[in-house]
Amino acid sequence: MSAKVFDSHAHMDSDYFDADREEVFAKLRQEIAGMINPGCDNETSFKAITYAETYDFVYAAVGWHPEEVLRMQDDDLKKLEEWSKHPKVVAIGEIGLDYYYDDCAPRDLQKKRFIEQLDLARRVDLPVIIHDRDAHGDMLDIFHNEGKGLRGVFHCYSGSVETAKELLKMGFYLGFGGSSTFKNAEKVRSVLKYVPEDRILFETDSPYLTPVPYRGKRNNPAYTLLVAKNAALVRNTDVENLIEKSTENVKKLFSKIS
Numbered sequence: 594m595s596a597k598v599f600d601s602h603a604h605m606d607s608d609y610f611d612a613d614r615e616e617v618f619a620k621l622r623q624e625i626a627g628m629i630n631p632g633c634d635n636e637t638s639f640k641a642i643t644y645a646e647t648y649d650f651v652y653a654a655v656g657w658h659p660e661e662v663l664r665m666q667d668d669d670l671k672k673l674e675e676w677s678k679h680p681k682v683v684a685i686g687e688i689g690l691d692y693y694y695d696d697c698a699p700r701d702l703q704k705k706r707f708i709e710q711l712d713l714a715r716r717v718d719l720p721v722i723i724h725d726r727d728a729h730g731d732m733l734d735i736f737h738n739e740g741k742g743l744r745g746v747f748h749c750y751s752g753s754v755e756t757a758k759e760l761l762k763m764g765f766y767l768g769f770g771g772s773s774t775f776k777n778a779e780k781v782r783s784v785l786k787y788v789p790e791d792r793i794l795f796e797t798d799s800p801y802l803t804p805v806p807y808r809g810k811r812n813n814p815a816y817t818l819l820v821a822k823n824a825a826l827v828r829n830t831d832v833e834n835l836i837e838k839s840t841e842n843v844k845k846l847f848s849k850i851s
């Protein structure tokens with residue numbers, strides 16, 4: 594195998610990597626073409642930038658995750674805007690809506706902070722990395738009303754083929770990770786089968802959602818290869834070609850990555 598995978602979504606700032614982060618990064622340098630570490634608040638966005646400054650194959654995204662926005666202050670938007678000018682900050686994310694947890698931030702606040710960060714992305718001309726958990730309806734409404742001039746990826750896509758069609762029409766990319774390898778993930782695989790080759794991104798969402806056969810263990814950006822191999826099986830296509838294509842897609846969407 595000569596083509597190397599690009600992990601478009603991994604949280605190397607997680608405590609799960611505290612014991613051996615540097616070793617993991619050193620190995621990854623050989624194993625993958627590159628990776629994007631999205632932030633979920635100020636602290637993790639800053640860490641992502643630190644990794645991107647330390648490792649040439651690592652890129653950062655900055656943003657406030659919907660589960661964290663209760664702590665977000667108006668000043669934090671200015672911070673994100675400053676960071677967005679950094680040469681290795683390639684996107685605003687991860688941002689979005691999460692209606693799965695009841696104890697998450699109230700939906701109105703989630704929407705407000707999400708729309709503010711979408712406006713920021715438009716202003717600084719960066720793509721967005723979207724988290725959408727059980728919020729597909731509101732998500733589509735927001736993009737129909739406020740999505741003009743935005744580009745981005747729905748990471749770890751979990752919606753229907755119908756919703757995917759709408760998003761593809763709006764120009765979005767779809768990210769597929771470990772969950773697309775799970776036994777009960779027929780719905781995700783039906784989307785994976787449907788989505789055009791020039792809109793597919795691969796990811797791990799490390800340290801979570803570890804692909805089969807390592808499900809339950811710590812995830813690692815190198816496992817993007819397992820996700821890509823599974824996708825090639827599902828799509829009945831050549832894995833090398835699919836990996837090359839998906840890395841091209843990463844560079845097209847995140848245009849600050851050369």
Ligand SMILES: [Zn+2]
Binds near residue numbers: 602604631687798
């Ligand atoms: Zn994530």
